[in-house]
Amino acid sequence: MILSGILEIAPNARAIIVFAHGIDSSLISPRNRLVARSLLQRGFAVLLPDLTAKKPGNGVESTVSHDREDIYRTASCLTAIIDWLAVDPATSALRIGLFGGRTGAASAMIAAARRPVQVHAVVSRGGRPDLADELLHDVRAPTLMIVGSKDAAHIAHNRKAGERMRDKPMLELIHGATHLFGEPGKLEQVASMSCRWYQRNLAKCG
Numbered sequence: 001m002i003l004s005g006i007l008e009i010a011p012n013a014r015a016i017i018v019f020a021h022g023i024d025s026s027l028i029s030p031r032n033r034l035v036a037r038s039l040l041q042r043g044f045a046v047l048l049p050d051l052t053a054k055k056p057g058n059g060v061e062s063t064v065s066h067d068r069e070d071i072y073r074t075a076s077c078l079t080a081i082i083d084w085l086a087v088d089p090a091t092s093a094l095r096i097g098l099f100g101g102r103t104g105a106a107s108a109m110i111a112a113a114r115r116p117v118q119v120h121a122v123v124s125r126g127g128r129p130d131l132a133d134e135l136l137h138d139v140r141a142p143t144l145m146i147v148g149s150k151d152a153a154h155i156a157h158n159r160k161a162g163e164r165m166r167d168k169p170m171l172e173l174i175h176g177a178t179h180l181f182g183e184p185g186k187l188e189q190v191a192s193m194s195c196r197w198y199q200r201n202l203a204k205c206g
Helices: 030-041 063-087 103-114 129-138 152-164 186-201
Strands: 005-008 015-020 045-049 095-101 119-125 143-148 170-174
Touching (some): 015 103, 030 095, 063 129, 103 119, 103 143, 129 152, 143 186, 170 186
Parallel strands (some): 015 095, 095 119, 119 143
8 A cells, every 4th residue: 555645743752643634635635734733833743644545436336335435445544554653663652643534533433443552542623433333432542522513413423423432532612613613713723622632642742
């Protein structure tokens, strides 16, 4: 498997955050880049991989089945990345956290379930962790789910996911935010919450 991405390591970093974007997004997602920049400034290493490659289809499968297939394919890419980080000399000493947006949150949950020893924290931003289905029960990493207070559908999806998890996640609502956190200052709140979560569960930083 060959994957490309953007890897940045802050001086004296003790942990690395791997981003998982949704199937309709890319590594240049401005929302993920803003959060990644904030984490980098606070002493974390960050990796934004390109997970956009699609498996060729026959054009007749449903959107639901196609999305499910892409979610699990993305999770397999994340698992391969986690394995590489664990052995590469530049990153092997760094504790690993995952950050998933939209359907990327489900892929992050699946990867965390498959690699419970290596993954130490997960953050879902406006995500669909419920799409990880039965694997949610196997997630051991402390998990933070961030949802806009005006996004009723995703609040329900995240609560449903939390009910399936043996180790219960923390659900944080950002007041006045909608699904994409496009309101002024709301995405910065996502970054701040995420950093505090990783600081608590991965490593102390700046």
